[in-house]
Amino acid sequence: MTDCWTLAWEGLDWGQESLREALCAVGNGFFVTRGAAEEAAADGVHYPGTYVGGGYNCLVSEIAGRQVPNEDLVNFPNWLPLTFRPAGGSWLDLRTMEVLAYRQELRMRDGLLVRSFRVRDEAGRISRVESRRFVHMGAEHVAALQLTLVPENWSGTVEVKSAIDGAVRNAGVARYRQLRSEHLQVTARGAVAPEGIYLVAETVQSRFVVAEAARTRLFTGGRRLEVVPTLLEEEARIAQCFTLEVQQEEPLLVEKVAVLYSSKDRGILEPGHEARTAIAEQEDFEEILPAHLAAWRALWRRFDLEMSCRDGDNWEQRILRLHIFHLLQTVSENTIGRDVGVPARGLHGEAYRGHVFWDELFIFPTYNLRSPSITRSLLLYRYHRLEAARRHAREEGLAGALYPWQSSSDGREASQLIHLNPRSGRWDPDHSRLQRHINAAVAYNIWLYQQITADQSFLERYGAEMLLEIARCFASLAKWNEAEARYEILGVMGPDEYHEGYPGAAAGGLRNNTYTNVMAVWCIERALEALERLRPERREELVVRLELEADEVERWRHITERMKLCFLPEGVLAQFEGYEALEELDWDRYRDRYGHILRLDRILKAEGDTPDRYKVSKQADVTMLFYLLSTEELQGILRKLGYDFDDDAMRANVAYYLPRTANGSTLSLVAHAAVMDRIDREAGWQMWQMALRSDVEDIQGGTTGEGIHLGAMSGTVDIVIRQYLGVEMTRGVLSISPRLPDKLRTVRARIEHRNTWLTLEVDAEGFELEVEEMAPAPVRLEAWGELVELDAGEKRRFPRPPGR
Numbered sequence: 001m002t003d004c005w006t007l008a009w010e011g012l013d014w015g016q017e018s019l020r021e022a023l024c025a026v027g028n029g030f031f032v033t034r035g036a037a038e039e040a041a042a043d044g045v046h047y048p049g050t051y052v053g054g055g056y057n058c059l060v061s062e063i064a065g066r067q068v069p070n071e072d073l074v075n076f077p078n079w080l081p082l083t084f085r086p087a088g089g090s091w092l093d094l095r096t097m098e099v100l101a102y103r104q105e106l107r108m109r110d111g112l113l114v115r116s117f118r119v120r121d122e123a124g125r126i127s128r129v130e131s132r133r134f135v136h137m138g139a140e141h142v143a144a145l146q147l148t149l150v151p152e153n154w155s156g157t158v159e160v161k162s163a164i165d166g167a168v169r170n171a172g173v174a175r176y177r178q179l180r181s182e183h184l185q186v187t188a189r190g191a192v193a194p195e196g197i198y199l200v201a202e203t204v205q206s207r208f209v210v211a212e213a214a215r216t217r218l219f220t221g222g223r224r225l226e227v228v229p230t231l232l233e234e235e236a237r238i239a240q241c242f243t244l245e246v247q248q249e250e251p252l253l254v255e256k257v258a259v260l261y262s263s264k265d266r267g268i269l270e271p272g273h274e275a276r277t278a279i280a281e282q283e284d285f286e287e288i289l290p291a292h293l294a295a296w297r298a299l300w301r302r303f304d305l306e307m308s309c310r311d312g313d314n315w316e317q318r319i320l321r322l323h324i325f326h327l328l329q330t331v332s333e334n335t336i337g338r339d340v341g342v343p344a345r346g347l348h349g350e351a352y353r354g355h356v357f358w359d360e361l362f363i364f365p366t367y368n369l370r371s372p373s374i375t376r377s378l379l380l381y382r383y384h385r386l387e388a389a390r391r392h393a394r395e396e397g398l399a400g401a402l403y404p405w406q407s408s409s410d411g412r413e414a415s416q417l418i419h420l421n422p423r424s425g426r427w428d429p430d431h432s433r434l435q436r437h438i439n440a441a442v443a444y445n446i447w448l449y450q451q452i453t454a455d456q457s458f459l460e461r462y463g464a465e466m467l468l469e470i471a472r473c474f475a476s477l478a479k480w481n482e483a484e485a486r487y488e489i490l491g492v493m494g495p496d497e498y499h500e501g502y503p504g505a506a507a508g509g510l511r512n513n514t515y516t517n518v519m520a521v522w523c524i525e526r527a528l529e530a531l532e533r534l535r536p537e538r539r540e541e542l543v544v545r546l547e548l549e550a551d552e553v554e555r556w557r558h559i560t561e562r563m564k565l566c567f568l569p570e571g572v573l574a575q576f577e578g579y580e581a582l583e584e585l586d587w588d589r590y591r592d593r594y595g596h597i598l599r600l601d602r603i604l605k606a607e608g609d610t611p612d613r614y615k616v617s618k619q620a621d622v623t624m625l626f627y628l629l630s631t632e633e634l635q636g637i638l639r640k641l642g643y644d645f646d647d648d649a650m651r652a653n654v655a656y657y658l659p660r661t662a663n664g665s666t667l668s669l670v671a672h673a674a675v676m677d678r679i680d681r682e683a684g685w686q687m688w689q690m691a692l693r694s695d696v697e698d699i700q701g702g703t704t705g706e707g708i709h710l711g712a713m714s715g716t717v718d719i720v721i722r723q724y725l726g727v728e729m730t731r732g733v734l735s736i737s738p739r740l741p742d743k744l745r746t747v748r749a750r751i752e753h754r755n756t757w758l759t760l761e762v763d764a765e766g767f768e769l770e771v772e773e774m775a776p777a778p779v780r781l782e783a784w785g786e787l788v789e790l791d792a793g794e795k796r797r798f799p800r801p802p803g804r
Contacts, residue, residue: 004317005109007696012094012102014045018705019698021047023322024106024113025348025708026133029053029332030140031076031260032347035106035113038131038145039083039092041165047172047705048078048165051347051354052210052262053340056409057203059180064427068417070176071408073343073354074183076210077166077201079258080133081239082147087157089121092129097121108325111137111296118152126152136288138295140334141259141278146285149252158246162216162256163232163239164189164199172350173706175422188272189238191231196279197238200272206409209263211271213279216240219253255285266337299328303370305720306748319692320720323713327366330710336373341381341407345707352707355406355414356381358441358495359711361628362667365718368452369727369751375449376458382442383462385411386469393473400472403442405435423599424606431500431508434493436477439470440519444628447526451729454754460538464530468546471527471556474520478559486564488512489520494576496621497665498601498611502578505612511577512566514622521563521637522629524556563641571649572656573622585614585660598664598700617661619668626650626678627671651679666694670715677723677739684723685741692716720747725762727751735782736769737804738762753779770795 009020024035031052040046051073058071085091094102100118107114116130128150136142149158166186171177187209188200198213218225229240246252259278261271268274282288303324307317330346341356342363360378367375382389382403388411389401396402404413415433420426446463449455478487491509493500494516501508531539531553542548566574574580590597597603601611601618611618620627625634631647638645654675663669669691677684690699694712698704721727725747726737734753740762748761756779757772771779775792782788783798790796 004314005107005321007106007108007318007322009104010102012099014095017045018047018702020104021049022348022705022708023696024104025326025329025346026111026113026135026143027329027347028135028137028140029328029330029334030338031135032329033080033135033143034348035104036080037094037115038080038133038147039094041081042168042171045095048080048168049075049172049349050078050260051349052076052260053335053338053347054264054409055203055208055210055262056354057183057206057208058409059183059205061179063178063418066418068179070179070353070416071355071414072170072181072183073347073350073408074203074208075168075170075172075350076184076260077164077186077199077212078168079143079164079212079214079260080145081161081163081165082131082145082216082254082256084149084158084160084254086121086123086125086154087159087243089123089125091161092119094119100126106322106325108321109296109300110293111135111325111329125154127154128152132285134289134292135329136292136295137299137328137332137334138291139288141261141265141274142257142282142288143260144255144257144285144288146256147254149246149254151246151248151250151252153248155246155248158244158252160216160218160242160244160254161232161239162197162214162242162254163237164197164212164214164258165237166199166201167234167236170350175420176350176353178420186236189233192276192279194280196276197231197240198272198276198279199238200275207263209271211261211275212258213275214256214258215279215282216242216254216256217284218242218244219255220246220250257282257285257288264339299332302750302752303328304749305717306746307720308745308747310743310745316689316692319696320716322696323692323716326708327363327710327714327717331363331367331374331378333371333374336377338377339381339384340378342378342710343707344709344711346710349705349707351703352406353408353414354707355408357406358435358438359667361441361444362670362711362718363714364445365448365722366714368449369721369753372449372453372455372752375445376453376455379446379449379458380462383466386466388412390469393476398473399476400474401439401466401469402436402473403438403470405433405438421602421605423602426605428605429500429508431493432497434491434500434509435495435497436474436489436492437495437513437516437519439473440516440523443467443470443523443526444519447530448729450530451732452753454732456533459530460534464527464534464538465542465546467523467527467530468542468548471524472546472548472552474523475552475556475559478520478563481564484564486562487559488564488577489517492516494621495619495624496575496617498616498618498662499576501612503582503610503613512564513576514565514573515575515624517563517565518625518634518637519628521560521641522633524560525637528553528556560637561640561642565638565641565643568656570652570656572653575617575621575657579615582615583613585616587659596701598662600662600664615660617657619661619663619665620671620675621657622653623657623661623675624671626654626675631678654679664700666691666700666709666712667715669694670712670719674715674719674723677719677741681739681741685743688716688719691719721749721751725749725760725767727760730782733780733782733787735785736760736767736798737782737784738767738800740764753781764800766797766799768795768797
């Protein structure tokens with residue numbers, strides 16, 4: 001690794017190739033291409049993949065005697081293939097040739113992937129090669145790569161082959177390989193006059209069409225070579241082969257420009273027509289590149305966090321930028337207006353089948369203060385599936401809207417009914433769809449966006465309706481217990497996920513999961529507040545259309561006063577009712593035996609045991625309340641319910657659950673890092689560093705190669721903004737009260753607050769805030785808890801008050 005803008009590797013490590021391919025993916029918020037080598041095909045080491053936002057297809061597989069439907073984010077045709085061979089020699093293959101040197105760089109500032117290597121073939125010919133690649137951030141349909149070949153000790157005839165490969169399948173996750181994976185059929189291919197090729201593929205069930213076209217040019221000595229290629233056609237591939245003479249030490253430059261269109265693109269006639277038309281209009285690599293670089297510069301001006309640490313090589317800065325980089329490749333301005341959600345593993349691989357989970361809870365905050373228009377567009381993904389959520393609720397015997405735990409194309413529940421335990425090889429029942437708290441994640445994102453932006457039009461048109469239907473669903477989940485004079489919620493799973501039910505129970509689900517119950521109350525309160533914020537005529541429209549009667553609203557209010565919570569004898573909130581009866585786990589025994597126990601559930605089930613028996617958690621559950629809600633907010637909810645809760649209680653809860661949590665999800669490290677920052681700053685910093693490393697070091701042992709963990713990446717960024725810089729909304733007012741960890745010297749960030757850009761520079765002595773020159777009005781905010789006002793163009797220093 002070199003500077004804080006570059007991730008680099010020296011040498012090849014085939015065991016790490018899948019990880020590098022995920023970390024070196026390049027994209028633009030419309031489509032992403034993994035960092036596989038240009039000359040490589042899927043072969044057990046390499047796995048080329050190109051994924052388009054919203055590009056799903058459903059296939060039915062027979063597993064364990066059952067018909068199991070699975071909807072997948074589809075691996076679309078590979079536009080990368082570009083390779084060469086000396087006449088009579090072998091095509092470039094670094095696995096069989098002698099690699100004399102190898103370096104790979106991800107240049108994050110520029111959005112460029114660069115490979116350079118020297119290789120000796122079986123005839124002793126040494127070739128020096130460099131390739132550069134990007135997916136255009138400024139022109140969403142365009143991608144390009146450039147390969148430079150220098151024959152070091154040979155001259156002669158060389159063949160260059162450039163292709164589009166439609167013979168691809170979804171095979172990037174080993175544990176899914178018993179499932180059907182042939183999602184595509186190639187419907188058209190051929191030449192594009194005067195110098196291109198194209199290929200059109202369609203998903204076999206959803207009829208999602210992707211068309212790709214490519215054009216390849218060759219240069220030497222600064223002049224373009226007029227070489228007529230041979231067209232090579234196979235059933236699912238199209239290629240051009242160029243034959244020419246090269247001279248020793250004379251560079252041959254090969255450039256390939258590609259375009260990709262889908263049937264869900266806006267303002268097009270038909271994908272194949274658009275691709276063929278667009279490829280004929282593309283300029284050379286070097287002429288396309290500047291606009292791409294300019295688009296990335298604009299993004300970095302908005303999203304970068306400049307951070308200086310007091311010791312070390314400032315590796316934290318490099319990895320934080322890597323996380324921002326992959327966020328922007330998955331979701332950018334190019335995403336706005338597209339009917340897509342945010343896959344938990346980005347558009348970087350096939351893990352979780354490319355589905356949308358609650359991870360957006362960790363992702364949206366990063367965009368709220370940097371590009372809220374992106375958040376708004378992503379929230380509309382949920383709104384456009386509101387009717388599907390209503391249908392899902394009805395199917396479950398509930399009122400209102402129930403969003404699916406796993407969402408993909410149309411908003412139906414996409415969670416599996418059974419899942420494979422790769423440790424045991426068995427297919428076990430999957431109860432994860434019982435995580436009704438997904439509704440709370442949707443509501444939280446709506447409310448946080450609304451608080452930050454004051455976007456009344458969104459609330460009126462979309463947000464309030466979703467909040468009301470979510471509240472209605474939680475209210476129908478809540479059943480009155482006459483004996484206890486409390487409402488309770490039964491048959492659910494919490495965020496933990498290790499506990500799917502009670503030991504020995506025939507059915508899945510738990511009683512009174514604390515996180516679910518508290519967030520149900522929070523959601524109902526927000527829905528009631530949203531109703532009051534609406535214009536009277538809009539309020540009346542919604543009340544009539546949703547048939548929201550006064551007695552139903554009154555029951556909602558009663559739930560916010562009488563929801564049941566359970567406590568352990570220690571006075572700690574019980575993760576769920578009956579938690580105290582579970583056994584303690586011998587953690588040291590399992591660590592000694594297995595070492596890596598992040599997926600303790602798989603280990604226990606492979607032993608014929610179950611985590612349902614033990615006080616163990618995959619990830620933060622009760623602790624998630626302290627991550628999402630301020631102490632004041634949580635105390636207010638609990639006191640209204642009639643329960644005492646203070647800062648000491650929060651510390652006691654964290655102290656109880658943290659050692660009982662395996663952190664089997666990267667999201668757990670984020671939640672605990674944020675919460676620990678309020679309790680033990682050094683411990684919180686160390687956990688933040690662990691979260692920062694989670695993907696780049698692949699701490700879960702092979703999962704990052706299947707797709708990055710976008711929620712954890714965003715969560716590390718959000719901690720810097722909300723925890724370290726102390727930027728949050730308090731009672732509808734932007735509040736800035738930084739608390740830098742001791743290891744941080746300075747942090748600089750830009751934030752967008754209600755159409756005005758603010759530049760914030762923080763150090764140990766205080767912070768400086770500058771308002772952009774073009775601010776439409778003075779900015780009112782709280783600095784260290786005191787209300788202040790800054791005019792357009794004003795820069796002001798706010799020293800840290802004594803005792804802060």
